[in-house]
Amino acid sequence: MPATITRVSATQADGNAIATNGHYKAGVTITIEVEFSESVTVEPGSGTPTLALETGDTDQVATYVSGSGTDILKFQYTIQEGDDTSALDYASESALSLNGRIIQSGGEDAILTLPTVGTENSIAGSNTIVVDTEAPTFDIDPDGVAMGETARPEPGASVGLAEFEYLLEDALKTDNYTDSNDLVLTTPSQKDGDLFPIGTTTLEYTLTDRAGNSATDVILITVYDRESPTIVVPNTFTIFLGEDGTRRTHAGFRRRRARHS
Numbered sequence: 001m002p003a004t005i006t007r008v009s010a011t012q013a014d015g016n017a018i019a020t021n022g023h024y025k026a027g028v029t030i031t032i033e034v035e036f037s038e039s040v041t042v043e044p045g046s047g048t049p050t051l052a053l054e055t056g057d058t059d060q061v062a063t064y065v066s067g068s069g070t071d072i073l074k075f076q077y078t079i080q081e082g083d084d085t086s087a088l089d090y091a092s093e094s095a096l097s098l099n100g101r102i103i104q105s106g107g108e109d110a111i112l113t114l115p116t117v118g119t120e121n122s123i124a125g126s127n128t129i130v131v132d133t134e135a136p137t138f139d140i141d142p143d144g145v146a147m148g149e150t151a152r153p154e155p156g157a158s159v160g161l162a163e164f165e166y167l168l169e170d171a172l173k174t175d176n177y178t179d180s181n182d183l184v185l186t187t188p189s190q191k192d193g194d195l196f197p198i199g200t201t202t203l204e205y206t207l208t209d210r211a212g213n214s215a216t217d218v219i220l221i222t223v224y225d226r227e228s229p230t231i232v233v234p235n236t237f238t239i240f241l242g243e244d245g246t247r248r249t250h251a252g253f254r255r256r257r258a259r260h261s
Helices: 145-150 161-170
Strands: 005-013 029-036 041-043 050-054 061-066 072-078 102-105 130-132 184-186 199-208 214-223 230-241 247-257
Touching: 029 061, 050 072
Parallel strands: none
Antiparallel strands: 005 029, 029 072, 041 102, 050 061, 061 072, 184 199, 199 214, 230 247
16 A cells, blocks of 8 residues: 555744744744655655645745655745745645655555645644744834923933833734734833933834734934023123222123023
């Protein structure tokens, strides 16, 4: 009786064990194992067997890498930008292509029909692998009314970052596969209570989804110098002429505030 395919599963991502319900981004290499009912041999030839995968608008393939002489053949697929699926699986029951090679067992060609897509012994039935190459989106509105009030403090004023927390709560945070509560927000290095110098300070926030895709938004905090400079000028200026002809002067000063032009 010829060898048959009994199970297909994804076992590694970049050499590490696949996580249950794992999320993976572009550049990660997934190892897929095709298990046969007995040991098989991939006979020499010019082509390389492939496994067609369902990966969104553009389907990709996993390429055979090792396993001849055992009951498990290993294929690898590197996630490309634009790939997208909530449950990685092969494209159909006939997705395994020999491309000029022969897979045999005991001199008989193996039967290459895969388990039905989405069933227990398929990739999706063995692991829930989310392929996600899209960054989350969020928007911190720097033009909000309250933002305008706190973004322009008096020089030297202590403006706490806590005053901007409402902006993050109200920000529209969305992702195609990660719940908004599971998105990780990285906040600026400034601490609550830090002073902002005169000029513009950039506060950078980064939002990361479970696959590791990230998006960045910023708040620009501008502190204007609205305090006029001060100068000291004589209020009175008196010249005393001594009997010997010498002169002494005396100036009475008072502090005045210059006007902005």
